[in-house]
Amino acid sequence: MPDTYVWLTVAVIALITAALRFLPFMIFKSDSKTPKIIQKLSAVLPYAIMGMLVVYCLKDININSLSGFLPALISSAVVAGLHIWRRNTLLSIVSGTVCYMLMVQFIF
Numbered sequence: 001m002p003d004t005y006v007w008l009t010v011a012v013i014a015l016i017t018a019a020l021r022f023l024p025f026m027i028f029k030s031d032s033k034t035p036k037i038i039q040k041l042s043a044v045l046p047y048a049i050m051g052m053l054v055v056y057c058l059k060d061i062n063i064n065s066l067s068g069f070l071p072a073l074i075s076s077a078v079v080a081g082l083h084i085w086r087r088n089t090l091l092s093i094v095s096g097t098v099c100y101m102l103m104v105q106f107i108f
Contacts, residue, residue, distance in 0.1 A: 058072060071100050071104050075096045079096035080092075
């Protein structure tokens with residue numbers, strides 16, 4: 001009986017995910033102009049999401065010890081510096097993550 005609940009849950013999740021993916025195409029037809037609020041949100045939301053991710057990643061930093069905040073501070077500087085220099089989001093995020101993990105595992 002528990003297998004039925006698992007499959008039912010997976011089916012409901014799949015249906016909801018598919019509906020959320022197809023809903024914008026059903027609401028906004030290709031021949032109509034995109035509303036201004038949607039254009040505004042598409043310009044603003046990526047920056048808001050990145051800012052929220054930065055806050056989420058840095059919220060649990062312990063500033064009482066050097067090993068608590070220095071790896072995060074250096075890695076954040078690496079991400080910011082690489083992004084300013086190369087303008088490549090994937091490169092800067094991967095490099096910052098690798099930098100942080102190497103510092104945490106081998107230095108601090």
